[in-house]
Amino acid sequence: MRKYISRRDFIKLAGLGFGAMAFTPLSAHDIDYRWDVFSQPRRLPQFPGSAIIGRVCEPDIDLRNRPTNDPIVNSSIAKLGADHLLEWNREVIGNVIGGLPNQRYVETPQGYVYASVVQPTKNLPNTPVTELPNGQGFWAEVTVPYVELAHEGTVASPWLQDHIAYNFPPRLYYGQTVWIDQVRTSNGFPEYRWNEDANGRGYGYGGYGEFYWADGAGLKIITDADVATISPEVDPNEKTVSIDLDYQTMSCFEGAREVFFCRISSGKRYDPVTGQVTDTYATPAGSLLTYWKIISKNMTAGNEGAGYSTPAVPWCTFIASGGVAVHGAFWHNAFGERRSHGCVNVTPEDAKWIFRWTMPYVSLAAGEERRELPDHGTIVTSNETQF
Incomplete structure (x- = not known):
């Protein structure tokens, strides 16, 4: 069972993880940071040159010489701090012991890193505007x-x-x-x-x-093209979403035809403080509805022992009361295993697709990028048979 750490612990450990990696060229995050002198944002650093760049999302992560965490093998060769950047060659299936469902590792030129803690990113810089x-x-x-x-x-x-x-x-x-x-x-x-x-x-x-x-x-x-409705010609009543909480997957259907599939991370089935099985953080099962959307949202809840404070959570599609939403998660890559506080985590790209495809439809017009449609959203069926 993965230990839950509070947001304070994460920041503390992540800070201590700076500089732990010996491969200096990939340490674009490793800087001397002082709040009293930093009044302007730094320019973009020199990011690794691979098509996909892995960003380590948690502190004190092992870089291994083979894709396994088996202590008998003793494969760890270095420790990586949070926000360390890696050249991402490919994902491989490894041997992960300890009860974690994901067996994926990211292969890099230096070794292997457990894929659940490495966000796949890209370096796509833009030509910025000089005025609004x-x-x-x-x-x-x-x-x-x-x-x-x-x-x-x-x-x-x-x-x-x-x-x-x-x-x-x-x-x-x-x-x-x-x-x-x-x-x-x-x-x-x-x-x-x-x-x-x-x-x-x-x-x-x-x-x-x-x-x-x-x-x-x-x-x-x-x-406008980024938020344009996907399949606008399809009768909205023919669009449905199916969430499989047992297998941690989501499918979108137009009639009987599946048009989209992705892995998810739904709510935990245990209390992160006590470790006891509970429904407190579980994603609800049953018939739900995509009743509210917002392009970006601050999500803060819990307490110092088991809380979180996360700004700019992207592409939020709310499906149940209590703040349960399908949204992008940039702080992990553990899709396929339960992890959240009740929401349905997907990659930012997947969250954006779902945001655009489901009701209520959203535009960039003032007041239209955040819409509520309590009785007429897309039907979401959330299924669970195991506990």
């Missing part, structure tokens, strides 16, 4: 492994407080979506200001009203 289009703010999507952030104003969120406490640089990661309300040019580089509340147009629910500046080259402006 038509004087209006815009939604943007991170298209590089990460972008550094510089905070403006009053510190309010638990997420940022923890980063300051453990001297861990705040960043946005590949796949996150944010609302940009200002553009400036600093030393010849366009920078975007992320408004995490967006005056009610961004997060809305759960935001702390903070502002952050980032290198605009790491953020792609989201266009």
Whole structure:
């Protein structure tokens, strides 16, 4: 059973993990970070040159000379800190002992890393704009492994407080979506200001009203085509979603034809503090509905022992009361095993597809990127036979 760590523990351990890797060329994250002198975002670093770049999502992760964690083999050759970047060659099936369902490892030029803790990312830098289009703010999507952030104003969120406490640089990661309300040019580089509340147009629910500046080259402006409805010609009543909680999969159907499939990470079946089996964090089974959507949302809940504070969770499609949503997860790659606090985690790319395909349909018009349709959404059937 994987041990759950609080968000404070994660930041602390991740900070201690900096510099643990001996392969300097891949340590783009390994910087001397000081809050008292960092008033502007750093430029994008030199990312690894592979088509897929693996970002280590947890602290103190083993780099192994073979794809197994069998202690008899003793395959560990180094430790990687959080946000360490790796050249991703391919995924291979290994031998994972300890009760974890995922047997996948990422093969890199230096060795193997357990795939569940490595986010697959890409380096797709953008040509940033130098002023707001038509004087209006815009939604943007991170298209590089990460972008550094510089905070403006009053510190309010638990997420940022923890980063300051453990001297861990705040960043946005590949796949996150944010609302940009200002553009400036600093030393010849366009920078975007992320408004995490967006005056009610961004997060809305759960935001702390903070502002952050980032290198605009790491953020792609989201266009109408990015949110355009998939299969608009299909009768919305013919669209249905099936979630298999036993096998941790999701399928989308148009009539009887399956048009989309992905692996998921649904709610845990145990309390992360006591380790006891419980329904507290379980994803609900039964007939559900995609009744509410928002492009990006701050998700904060729990407490110091078993809590989380995660800003800019992308492409949220809510399917049940209590804040249960299908949304992108950039903090792990453990799809295929239960992991969440009740939501249905999928990759940001999968979350975006589901967001676009299901009802209610969303546009970028003011007030239309966050819509509620309590009685007429897409039907979601969540099935579970095992406990």
